[in-house]
Amino acid sequence: MIPGDSPAPETAGPDTSGVDPALLPYYSQTLTWDSCGAGFDCTTVIAPLDYADPAQGEIELAVARHRATGDSRIGSLLVNPGGPGASGAGFVLDSVDYAIGAPVQAAYDVIGFDPRGVGESTAVRCYDASEMDAYLFDIPADPRGSAGWTDELDAASRAFAEACESNSDGILPYITTENSARDMDLLRAVLGDEQLHYLGFSYGTFLGATYAKLFPERVGRLVLDGAIDPSVSGLEVSTTQGLGFESALRAYMADCLERDDCPFTGTVDDAMGDLATLLASVDRRPIPAADGRMLGADTLMTAIITPLYAEDNWPALTAMLAEVMQGGAEYAFFIADIYFNREDGVYLDNQTEAFRAYNCMDYPADETQADIDAAYALLDAQAPTIAPYWKGPDPCAQWVYPPTGVREKITADGAAPIVVVGTTNDPATPYEWSVSLAEQLSSGVLVSRFGEGHTGYNKGNVCVDDAVESYLLDGVVPVDGLECR
Template identity: 35%
Template sequence: MHRRTPALLAAALLLAGCTTTAGTPVAQTERRGPTGAVPQGLERFYGQSLTWEDCAGYAETDDDRKTITADGMRCAHLTVPLDYTKPGGDTITIGVLRKQATRPQDRIGSLVINPGGPGAAGLSTAARLSSEAGLNERFDFVGFDPRGVGSSDPVITCLTDRERDEERAEDDEVDTSAAGVAKQNEENKDFAAKCAQRTGKGAAMLANVGTRDVVKDIDVLRSALGDEKLTYLGFSYGTRIGTTYAETFPANVRAMVLDGALDPSQDVVDELVAQGQGFQKAFTDFVGWCVQRQDCSLGRDASQAQAAFQALVRPLETRPVTLADGRKLSYGDATTGVVQALYSEQLWEPLNTGLNELKQNQGRYLMLLADAYEERDQTTGEYSSTQDAFTAIRCVDDPRVTDPAVVLQAQTRYKQAAPFLDDGNPPSAALDACAFWPVPNTGEPHLPQVQGLPPTLVISTTGDPATPYEAGVNLAKALGGGLLTYEATQHTAFLQGDSCVDDAGKAYLEDLTLPAAGKRCSS
């Protein structure tokens, strides 16, 4: 988020096969729905069969392929309406992964997981997390690629890999002159047009990729999995999905963990500023760690570290660093790499190494960090769908900003909130791609209105740079649920190795027991 952070079977189990002669499972078709509440007109979707098969064909990257093809992982495509107001019209498919509970006799149901983004693919996240905290003993771990993302079809497509590389290298955002602003506006207008032209089903797809529609897909998935009620785990933007689901289907919720919350009442400008403040705090924490080291890239004086950082990165605006493979580390890529590292204390070491490299006119580490953020494969140079999907989803989730004066004010406030990212140029009034989006927004910020929602659990981290702590406090209050505070500098916390957080979340998901009021954990 930077620049652009036990149900019973409802129907008979139908088996298409068991194993091949070599012992490799073959496709297996089963029908578990319809289960629970079924909206009128959607019966065929809620009661559909799912064919579980090998996951290799669902992977976007080599790393994904290794993760989602591990033992026990099976994948399927869920069919849903393109437009829920026209259930007899076009359909699309959603990629789904499941790792079944290892103690089926004690199975509670499915744990449906979303990693955030918006636009992040969810299969590998569910596969990776299934080994944590013992939750897979009693829950099927289920990940899904939201509509338009990853293994879902069609995929939101805006830029080619080459165009994405070129966009990153150009650094147009640092030119805030009238001519520079006009050029950025034209490029963003062109980007919006390409999204409509290159995405399967065109503008109709773009009009229906927002959170409003994703939560309806999740409810179809809940029924097809055979769960009368949804048990859900959402990280970061996944908390917005969870909140919207809770508003839309409150009676269908069993349990919900929302970690790294977005404040549902913030507009895009206030959210941008709050995020800037979060990254500034994370940068300050990094500096505090760095200046204790002999090899600190920013010197040993914390009061001078921000100036030292800017002296390192600002020259890249006009003199990018050429890497061994011929790519150029731009100012934008350098700062993106820094932001990527600020998501977790575990990345501070490579960040310090990268900044020390930059002193030697080298940029390998910072580019690796930027590529990780942009999800660019190091071997093939291919990008995942995340960045295109991020823009498309945000453009329909929130009202667009079309007034240059409002943009100018927002950029001014952001520079004040995150001065370490001030590029030294005047604020820009350039509009973003959403200002030129070919379809209207389908959502807007608001406090959730929930009736009959069971207690939910929000986890919020005090030093979270991307989704600041207070956003979690506000969301827990709005949902009338519990709050677990984690004292650390990182983005999200559950199932990431802290036993205090993991034990509390596991107890809630299994037994529906919320942690004591005021419960805090620390790293």
């Protein structure tokens, strides 16, 4: 225990109502919490590897709790920061104030958990740091778009998948969003809550919507911020995100051109053309970094899109592009390393491995060549700066297990109101997905944040914050279609 910290209070008894007898050993477990910081407790929950056949084995789920700071506790609020592959336990332990407003912290035990396959839970393991560096940063020998280039990327994806299978102790077939949603119901129960209160960001919206599909009668107050449309294919997701990042990049350029330190001049179209020229130049002649890595166009694209997640990061994008234009690679690699959570040559988590594992199991590979050609034509026409670096072979085509997920509309008939928050120029989860999800859900309510960046709650928009917190705290459902400008 940390000196001066109070003992960790125990959880209410588990809620086992309506549970399949085969799952009772899991739903009836009693949690023991250990203090892991002032106001924080941590525990481990045991879950079945396969809910359809619990005899297949068990996994561990790492859970962190920020105890309610007020006297009128409502219950537990599970949170997921996205990914798939991001650590929910780390999200709460490292940045609870960034994630959750103070009024909500007062009323709820905020629960962060590492989904199965992620972080401190039973995790997907693939490569060591040097192998991961080669996988992420090595530049194919053949020209972009050539048959040889495609073969090189396919071989790299196949080797990665085989390493994941070798090093993950048989869990890969069970790393799915549906299983993770079932884990959330297990967490709800062992935390002693009859209903699930939940705040999910980005991919976490798909996780929350999947929970609502599976357990509509157990839905409490759900807020899904920066939604993924569960009915669109993997190809559509990638294409729409490419269009979204192009739109965000144009908004960035319009702002940059108004500033004295902008390395671009002319109109937005002029600046986008100059950026396309820079990317093509780096693609032809990668720039060496001090640590021996070579900055190619793919890594530079990662360094470009990462700051587009939040408008506050645009100055960093300006500084990075100015350095690259002068032949420097250090700032670009610094930003790319943030994206991959790499520090001093060490990968701090397994988000890249888990991201691949979830997506390859969740998305059916049913696109035709005609679908791919149409998507590429759309990218070429509407995202010409992004397009050359957004196109390539699907790494999931080399995954070791066939996908089991489905892409379909989720209605969650019978669920309590579900609040969906969408930001109008969100590059990662474009606004149209939030509109679509809110329309699909029988009880969906849309709140629109007008602005830039990824997700909307606790980002400084009082209108959005009031709508979300009034619902979480008092059950006051926002007016459907509320516009927050």
